[in-house]
Amino acid sequence: MSKDVAKERSMIIQKEMIANHFMELSTAKETGKKVVYTFVPGNISELILSFGMLPVYPEINALQSGMRKKSGDYIRDAEQHGHSEDVCTYVKCDVGMMINGNIGPTGEKIPNPDLLLLSYTGCFTFLKWFETLERLYPGVPVALLHTPYQEAHKITPEMTAYMVKQLKEEVIPKMEQVSGNKYDEEKLKAALRNSSKVEQHIINIFDTTKHRPSPIDAYFAGVYYIGPINSGFRGTPQAVDYYAELYKEIRERIENKLGPITPEGVMEEERFRLVVEGPPNWTHFREFWKLFYDMGAVIVASSYTKVGGVYDMGFRVNPDKPLESLAEYCMNCYTNLNLQQRVDLLSKCITDYHADGFLVNSIKSCNSFSAGQLMIMQQLEKKLEIPIGFIESDLVDPRYFSYSNIKNRLESFFQMLEQRKMIIKTA
């Protein structure tokens, strides 16, 4: 591992963007900016921003709490307030954070919502989460945007029409009422033009893993790369600049034949190329990542980086059809795809990025991801005859991260990959 861990320019830009966003949030009450709580999958931030409002994403707060080792206490507090051990820990972490003053990652209080935008894409628990929030913030209006599931492997005109009607008659009127501003389609179109550029950059960035060595890790570093588009910067010029810079840096890495950057420097030898399904664990993120880079394992594609939008299959927002585009964007998020589509997408990733193995990190909290994962594994094994690994953890509940268990399983998996490589070599 090379010890060169100097921060890339894109990292500095991202840090500033996010710090500014939280700063704006912390002064929202003074500046009069309205605050909208919403979710990452199907985040229609372009619309929120077009009304001059600021988005807050409870999942992002939860994952940040996990990384800052605060989630264990928050979850315990939520359980003391009657929440079951059995349910999604993102919800409990968020509830616990509120009980403890709603202090965000930068140490400043996150303002209370002026609008709860329940754009529920790909996860039924979002509904339940907002029913809980609605009671924690009584009187705050709720705008519900029901995103139909792609059950028939496609988006039908009826699905789009249903969503557009909801946008026109439920979401936009509530945003007008809360923000005091009229809907401005031109503003929305301008934001979507930016989103379209960003979507293309994102595809280009994640497509660079075709190279050997892969210049990036599409899971552990990937979650940082999708940070801006999933945390308030969809449709902004800053996002366009950030992704352009990031792509430039990655191209330079390719020219210099450099492997991915890890917390301990550049990975020097790429031994295994993996596709990973499922979110990462946040409470032990560094240790978790280290288990991979220490073994020379690089993730060349991951489904988790597609939760906030899937662009691999050609979808791009179309600024000329702004509301239809927002609807289709929501319906195209990863967990809103049916199992067959998920199998197809993963199998495309495995093939396109020449993966040696497929690994599932099954998350106890997340039925949306986890239910059906074992069948996805079976299907991929049958279809591609690829080695499959399986580990279990949780997003933000430290009680469900067993380092030794995961390490043992990964070691066996890497051994299996090694043996297979030898067999292929000698064949």
Place this chain on the structure above:
Amino acid sequence: MPVYFPREIIHAANGLAVGILGGGDKKLILKGDAYYQSYICHMPRSIMELVLDNHFEGFDGFIFPSICDVIRNLSGMFQLLERGSFVKYLDLPQNFKSHIGGEFYIHELQTVLKSVFDINGVSVTPERLNHSISLFNRNRELIHRIYAIRQDFPWRMTAADVYNIVRAGYVIPVEDHNAILEKVIALVIEENGEPLDKIRVLVMGAFCEQPPLGLIRTIEMAGCYIIEDDFLLGSRWIMGNIDTYTADPIKALTDAYLEKSTFSSSVYDVGNPKEVRLLELIKSRNVDGVIFAAPSFCDPALLDHPILQKMCNDRNIRFISFLYSENTGQFKVIKEQVGTFSDSIKLWEEPLQLKK
């Protein structure tokens, strides 16, 4: 599949809608566990066991109404298994406006009807559908009548018997079920048995994965009469009758879903808080306490509990809660818990001051 599906449309298309509620405590799970992690509820694994053991041979199609992500993804698993002529995830709208969610729902129902038509060629005319709706109206009326009789005379028939009788309606034609329900009413309308010193409870949280019969019996044996519950909720989902004199019965079914649905963990309750609806039910059923019984790992039910239990605390309504799974076989702990609950209400509590 649970929870609610408008069976009327299948009846009108000359089909039989069979409710699949899992393998309960009868089906040994050998293969199903290979499809689900340990932290996912039990019912989908028993449904997988049933399908892999060919229990659904001869079924033409499978419909999965939206309840939660587990059921949603189970629909995908059935699609991958290629069972039946069609597999449909029925996305019940969470928008309850007629021209928004209603229109979407109509289209969903028409998609189902088209799949059935492709199998049997039966066109559903307004007359046929009106007739089917009237049979299911009658079915709901009769079930409601049984609950009403039990509200006043719970000793005349056990909750487990009511459960079995209502559940029969999930697998037989509605005409036959109505005939059975009428006979049952004729029996329970007459006095029989003696009232026992039991408390009156409402059981909540069991709307999807069904509790084993032994659990229902245990609750009653431990000193409770179950007066109200959310088992087999689909059979009572629509509250009141659906219009049967209409040229557009699909719209009538849709309006009923939008306007007359009961409350459930699978429906977002914006503008219609579930704790208020539970309170109304507690009052109208005149119960002494609530038993929150939910399947392990059931996000929808369990995420509702803090909300509902807060209301109970605020109103001084006594409650207990526990988890089960459809194949729970040991009820000793639950029996003790329920027994203590019942005793404490009998011995120490004033009758609930909420009563009518």
